[in-house]
Amino acid sequence: MDSRRRLVRAGSILAVPILWLVASRFGILPGLPTPVEVLDAYVGELYREDFWISTIRSTIRVLSSFAIAAAVAIPLGLLIGRYTVFADLTFPALEMLRPIPPIAWIPFTILVLPAAELSIMFITFLGAFFPILLNTIQGARGVEVEYSRAAQSLGATSYQTFRHVIYPSALPAIHAGMIVGMGLAWVNLIAAEMVAGGTGLGFLTWSAYTSGSYPTIIVGIITIGLLGAASSALVRLLGDWQIDWAKEQPA
Amino acid sequence: TESEIFGGAFAGFDEQSFIVGYQPFYTESWSALVIRHGELAEKHLPEEYSVASWEVALQGAVIGNKMISEQNDIGYTGDMPTITAIANDETPIDMVAIAGFSEGQQCNLCFVPADSDIEEAQDLDGREIGVTTGTCTHRFLLEAIQEEGIDVDISDQGMQTVITNIREGNLSAGAGWEPSPSRSVIQESAAEYLFTGADYDMNDTAGLLMLDSLVENHPEAAKGWLKAELEAKHIMATDPERTIDLIQQEGQLRDYERETLYGTLYENIDVNPDVERMLFYTDYEAVDEAEQLMKNEAPEFLHENQGVISGMPPDERYRTEPLQAAIDELEDEVDWDPLREAER
Amino acid sequence: MSAESLERLQRQVGNWTVPLPSKRVRQLLSIALFLALWSAAVRVGFLGFDKFVGPETTFQTMLSALGGTPMTDGGETIYEHSAYSALRVLVAVTIAILVAIPLGLTIGTSRRWEDALFPALEVFRPVPPVAWVPIALLLMPTFRSGVIFVVFVGAFFPILVNTIEGVRTVEEEYVQAAASLGAESRDIFRHVIIPATLPSIVTGVSLGVGLAWITVVAAEMIAGGVGIGYIIFQAYRLLQTDVVAVGMIAIGFLGYVSAAAVHQTGNYLTRWQEID
Amino acid sequence: MSKHDSPTDDPTTAGPTPDSTGKTGAIDINDLSKIYDPEGERVVAVEGMDLDVEAEEFVALLGPSGCGKSTVMECIAGYLEPTDGEVLVDGNTISEPDPKRGVVFQENRLFPWKTIKENVEFGPRMHKGVEEGRAESILDEMGLDGFEASYPSGLSGGMQQRAELARLLANDPAIMLMDEPFSALDALTKEIMQKKLLEVWERDNRTVLFITHDVEEAILLADRVVIMTARPGQVKDVIDVDIERPRDPEVVTTDRFTELRERALSVIREEAQRALEQEEGG
Amino acid sequence: MSKHDSPTDDPTTAGPTPDSTGKTGAIDINDLSKIYDPEGERVVAVEGMDLDVEAEEFVALLGPSGCGKSTVMECIAGYLEPTDGEVLVDGNTISEPDPKRGVVFQENRLFPWKTIKENVEFGPRMHKGVEEGRAESILDEMGLDGFEASYPSGLSGGMQQRAELARLLANDPAIMLMDEPFSALDALTKEIMQKKLLEVWERDNRTVLFITHDVEEAILLADRVVIMTARPGQVKDVIDVDIERPRDPEVVTTDRFTELRERALSVIREEAQRALEQEEGG
Numbered sequence A: 001m002d003s004r005r006r007l008v009r010a011g012s013i014l015a016v017p018i019l020w021l022v023a024s025r026f027g028i029l030p031g032l033p034t035p036v037e038v039l040d041a042y043v044g045e046l047y048r049e050d051f052w053i054s055t056i057r058s059t060i061r062v063l064s065s066f067a068i069a070a071a072v073a074i075p076l077g078l079l080i081g082r083y084t085v086f087a088d089l090t091f092p093a094l095e096m097l098r099p100i101p102p103i104a105w106i107p108f109t110i111l112v113l114p115a116a117e118l119s120i121m122f123i124t125f126l127g128a129f130f131p132i133l134l135n136t137i138q139g140a141r142g143v144e145v146e147y148s149r150a151a152q153s154l155g156a157t158s159y160q161t162f163r164h165v166i167y168p169s170a171l172p173a174i175h176a177g178m179i180v181g182m183g184l185a186w187v188n189l190i191a192a193e194m195v196a197g198g199t200g201l202g203f204l205t206w207s208a209y210t211s212g213s214y215p216t217i218i219v220g221i222i223t224i225g226l227l228g229a230a231s232s233a234l235v236r237l238l239g240d241w242q243i244d245w246a247k248e249q250p251a
Numbered sequence B: 001t002e003s004e005i006f007g008g009a010f011a012g013f014d015e016q017s018f019i020v021g022y023q024p025f026y027t028e029s030w031s032a033l034v035i036r037h038g039e040l041a042e043k044h045l046p047e048e049y050s051v052a053s054w055e056v057a058l059q060g061a062v063i064g065n066k067m068i069s070e071q072n073d074i075g076y077t078g079d080m081p082t083i084t085a086i087a088n089d090e091t092p093i094d095m096v097a098i099a100g101f102s103e104g105q106q107c108n109l110c111f112v113p114a115d116s117d118i119e120e121a122q123d124l125d126g127r128e129i130g131v132t133t134g135t136c137t138h139r140f141l142l143e144a145i146q147e148e149g150i151d152v153d154i155s156d157q158g159m160q161t162v163i164t165n166i167r168e169g170n171l172s173a174g175a176g177w178e179p180s181p182s183r184s185v186i187q188e189s190a191a192e193y194l195f196t197g198a199d200y201d202m203n204d205t206a207g208l209l210m211l212d213s214l215v216e217n218h219p220e221a222a223k224g225w226l227k228a229e230l231e232a233k234h235i236m237a238t239d240p241e242r243t244i245d246l247i248q249q250e251g252q253l254r255d256y257e258r259e260t261l262y263g264t265l266y267e268n269i270d271v272n273p274d275v276e277r278m279l280f281y282t283d284y285e286a287v288d289e290a291e292q293l294m295k296n297e298a299p300e301f302l303h304e305n306q307g308v309i310s311g312m313p314p315d316e317r318y319r320t321e322p323l324q325a326a327i328d329e330l331e332d333e334v335d336w337d338p339l340r341e342a343e344r
Numbered sequence C: 001m002s003a004e005s006l007e008r009l010q011r012q013v014g015n016w017t018v019p020l021p022s023k024r025v026r027q028l029l030s031i032a033l034f035l036a037l038w039s040a041a042v043r044v045g046f047l048g049f050d051k052f053v054g055p056e057t058t059f060q061t062m063l064s065a066l067g068g069t070p071m072t073d074g075g076e077t078i079y080e081h082s083a084y085s086a087l088r089v090l091v092a093v094t095i096a097i098l099v100a101i102p103l104g105l106t107i108g109t110s111r112r113w114e115d116a117l118f119p120a121l122e123v124f125r126p127v128p129p130v131a132w133v134p135i136a137l138l139l140m141p142t143f144r145s146g147v148i149f150v151v152f153v154g155a156f157f158p159i160l161v162n163t164i165e166g167v168r169t170v171e172e173e174y175v176q177a178a179a180s181l182g183a184e185s186r187d188i189f190r191h192v193i194i195p196a197t198l199p200s201i202v203t204g205v206s207l208g209v210g211l212a213w214i215t216v217v218a219a220e221m222i223a224g225g226v227g228i229g230y231i232i233f234q235a236y237r238l239l240q241t242d243v244v245a246v247g248m249i250a251i252g253f254l255g256y257v258s259a260a261a262v263h264q265t266g267n268y269l270t271r272w273q274e275i276d
Numbered sequence D, E: 001m002s003k004h005d006s007p008t009d010d011p012t013t014a015g016p017t018p019d020s021t022g023k024t025g026a027i028d029i030n031d032l033s034k035i036y037d038p039e040g041e042r043v044v045a046v047e048g049m050d051l052d053v054e055a056e057e058f059v060a061l062l063g064p065s066g067c068g069k070s071t072v073m074e075c076i077a078g079y080l081e082p083t084d085g086e087v088l089v090d091g092n093t094i095s096e097p098d099p100k101r102g103v104v105f106q107e108n109r110l111f112p113w114k115t116i117k118e119n120v121e122f123g124p125r126m127h128k129g130v131e132e133g134r135a136e137s138i139l140d141e142m143g144l145d146g147f148e149a150s151y152p153s154g155l156s157g158g159m160q161q162r163a164e165l166a167r168l169l170a171n172d173p174a175i176m177l178m179d180e181p182f183s184a185l186d187a188l189t190k191e192i193m194q195k196k197l198l199e200v201w202e203r204d205n206r207t208v209l210f211i212t213h214d215v216e217e218a219i220l221l222a223d224r225v226v227i228m229t230a231r232p233g234q235v236k237d238v239i240d241v242d243i244e245r246p247r248d249p250e251v252v253t254t255d256r257f258t259e260l261r262e263r264a265l266s267v268i269r270e271e272a273q274r275a276l277e278q279e280e281g282g
């Protein structure tokens, strides 16, 4: 990319705060906190324990729920993708639950699960679970039969075929699911924290609204955005590291 | 801090450390803030008991339901969530005290934009009023409308949305509970009070809830907590400055000016200048109006009028033994009258 | 799974003389098993299931709700609440489609526009739509349009990103072929770029609709008013768990129906693709 | 048959040089070079190539894999801009793709979202308008009647290739640029397609530049076989195919054919060895 | 050369019949039929086919597109279960894929997620353990030294096919089943691969079943060329290739070669015409 393009792109990003500044200066969008107010609030938040607890709590919730979702969805998806009978017995029930937005489960989880933390984590887990599951199934089904045949003809047992062929071959699809899943984990985490209360950036943002600390709402949004971008980058990194074979170009 | 990040999360499993559900944006449960920041629980609980975490909620119902699923052990909730919680037949929950009481000056408030031409309740006829439905304020508003014989358009909105829309002039009037209206009236001069519960003889109150298992199996802890509650009420009733100092330590309220916090607890509303803002009662059996409200009016409304509870809460869910025990014990220890604090 | 390995599996099971039930039966079994587990969990009180309703009561409440019994104290029926949520999704997704597709095509085809617009949009993309709820409530004159705005944000980015991605992956060879057949750039846009991007757009719209439902439920829960999300939460506040379950079923059904509608429309629009 | 015995015609004869016979479709490649430079990795694909193709001539282009055949063709088609040198068609410098220069790729590029008929009518619709019934008659000729309303995905590989040829013919180009058009087909389908192509060419008088790896195919079809060097590509040798037309697949058994084949093969082997060494090295 | 002049050997000779010479890798196909039935659309791919391949014999299988060649091979590999009849290897009925029967496909099936070396070592690792240095020496032989750590996507098509052959050889199969292994390669790479294959086969004594569309390739490589009928596939004709070994690509210019080629081509043309009619009909 040449330097002129880079400049334009940087300008594009800079235009966001500038337009915001202009809008608040000229009173377009009354009620919207100004960039200065938000910056001020941000600095203030950085000195508050509450803010850091919320940030760390949300991060831990997302990462652990996501990890659990991946750990459950990937093996389950591979099994469903490869074994018709297993799929018939499990998938219809899962399909029935899938269209229910995870956040709609919150009353259920608060009543049924023994700790508030588990409720929020379950909602977050659900957000990540289905995209990973569906992509894994698709990935496992999409494995070209020639690869597993080649493995069998080279003497691989069905477990070996699963381990060395089905799984790596499904990885790119699984990874695509993980990227979507990470996004949805955040969406649902934020919703759950807003609804269930307690701590976390979602709650922070919503309670900032409740308490009338409007600049803090935007502090929350920015922090959530930054962490969301960082965790997506993390998943991408993980993928690049695991699927390095897909990148190499012909000599 | 570490325990707040990790420890508190799953503490619900430990019978001797409690998770307390409280509401910073609800003045009638502010004794919880005084206990928290005055470290009164630590002072009065027997040694083997502790507070695992203080869980903020923005709605009483969240606390009530967390108690039903035994995630919260102690909760501060408004009258309606209190009744809903003790009427449920899943997990026995007791109402052991009232957290706050007022003759309609905390929860039963109707306000209008500062520059409004509305001067009395009758002017609301045909107007749009914002209120959060299903709350005690909603009940108050319905009753007021009925008594006035007017017809209004009720718009169901969250408390803060009502405040925002009043400020922006999108609503003719709003109804809600403190401290949000005070912030708008005192801190921003964006609204004015129009009428209150006192005009319709409607009191408002909040309950202090405990899991029945806590009361039964850990009576010393229940008693300890109520001692803390009594001391908190004593401080609130006798030392407003210290009270506000403690409340100001609540991070959630950082954008509330001291004046606002003071006003919402101690300054009478100009439309009813003779009615006390807040009465620091604890024992609902000692105060007729409170007992009426918690044992009859609110449950009847929820049962007969709304059909949300399948029956009246059983008598044994109203428990004052721990409070009595706390009073008895404190009498020997302190130079103020815990019985008075319990009553008033 | 190949038909072949299925054959093998059936044969193996046949050796144990356990007849393998047919596919349809297995699938029904799956659902039946789910309902049985749910019912058992409630009866036995597994975790806190005894605080929730079982399938039997849910079914009854469902029937009465479908018969027009108001869902909670508000007086509106399940149909009215469903209509509200569905309308919000419909309006928001329609606006998102109308904005995101042209924008995506522009960004995807023009490097200049991409440089000018895309980085700025990327700034907003990592923010989950639900996080906009408080700001939307603050800025929108009435909270109803606020909810639609938030749902719009939810639907917008998947459609935009997939449209851009679709344009970028149009195989150059099709463009070249069209040019060699005498197509001008307008023709190429109309006859090559748009149809080649359609499958990707369809994917984006179905993702967008999914996110729209998630967002609408969350926003209705948080902001209140009417709609299925509100009903679920209101019923929860009042501990009417049967109504909570009915609300969940209703939202699931609506989500399913809208996904199916998008899928069908998508199939029709891209009917040249081999249907698998 | 040919004025072009040597591939090194004077490159200074640029500028409009209309064919003396009034035919159109002559291609002059003058000192053509193309350097790819993706992220600083310079690949000199073609360097200083000269080649003149007469109007209505059928030229086959052979050469080791990666020697730049497709690159040359894409320059003629107008998809690529030469790094150096120029390509003239009927004396005019090429600047962009043009319906006069039709292109067929190895993998078919039928628009998957259009029916076979819409594909065939695409070219005429773009620049001069559709003539009623013409698509049908061309499809008929290609043995595709009855498939007008099918989408390409519904056809077998051979049929798709025939449809692509039909689309090209419907556009009536003066020059047909064909990049390994039949290499993905099985032996028999390939033979049928070769026959079809010869038939069409012998009737319609178009210039054809035909890239292939198949020496027999090249000799069977072309007037001249041009063999390129390994990368960077240049013309290494040109073989005049003096077998009379009309030809049919049986000619492969004649002695003259075998002779030409041997000659082409030996040139290719030599060059291929060099290409292989290049590859092994990298 | 051959006890198998007729493709209709007695099909009753099932059961263990170890080769009299003690060699392994004999294939007996007895009355093989395979019917595909995807969603009720019956396709009879192969019907009543008989063919015996001796241990260490090199047999090429030719036939029109879609006649069932791959189907037969997949039955031998153990991927498909015959609808009727049976396939015996060294007298035993086949039930599943086995490392004794190595397979090479037209498109390479190197595992893209493993390096070349990991691919080559895959077979040994799966069933008997990796012998230090063996992968390197095989890769060396295939001219792939230096590419051990590359992923397949980093290699050219020809190199990939060589790597696939290396993977097969590393597994030391008695039977090599090759389904159009070289058809995607360009002429030169193909020639090199053919040489390599002959070299390896002449040295290692394995049975090879080699499917191709290329008549010359078949004659160049095989002891016997088996030509199948159009669908449903059966053996139509078997041609003994009595050209002495070792052979090299130059043999294609001999008269005997041309003769055999003519004979094969005429059989194929006849059958191909039938196949074409089938397609046009559907």
Ligand SMILES: Nc1ncnc2c1ncn2[C@@H]1O[C@H](COP(=O)(O)OP(=O)(O)OP(=O)(O)O)[C@@H](O)[C@H]1O
Binding pocket: D036, D037, D038, D043, D044, D045, D063, D064, D065, D066, D067, D068, D069, D070, D071, D072, D231, E186
């Ligand atoms: N877009 C590109 N960027 C960089 N290098 C390229 C590009 N296109 C082709 N090349 C390189 O240029 C050289 C010539 O490529 P070209 O496709 O013209 O060869 P070819 O003779 O058509 O080969 P083949 O017979 O395999 O089709 C090759 O080395 C190729 O890798």
Ligand SMILES: Nc1ncnc2c1ncn2[C@@H]1O[C@H](COP(=O)(O)OP(=O)(O)OP(=O)(O)O)[C@@H](O)[C@H]1O
Binding pocket: D186, E036, E037, E038, E043, E044, E045, E063, E064, E065, E066, E067, E068, E069, E070, E071, E072, E231
């Ligand atoms: N899985 C399948 N389901 C249905 N029909 C199939 C299947 N596999 C192959 N067929 C059909 O069976 C017939 C024989 O196929 P097969 O692949 O064995 O032919 P082939 O001789 O290898 O062809 P080619 O030369 O094109 O590779 C074809 O008509 C094909 O369409």
Ligand SMILES: O=[N+]([O-])[O-]
Binding pocket: B023, B026, B058, B059, B060, B061, B076, B077, B078, B079, B080, B081, B135, B136
């Ligand atoms: O506790 N209340 O939300 O009334």
Ligand SMILES: [Mg+2]
Binding pocket: D069, D070, D071, D179
């Ligand atoms: Mg090429």
Ligand SMILES: [Mg+2]
Binding pocket: E069, E070, E071, E179
């Ligand atoms: Mg085949």
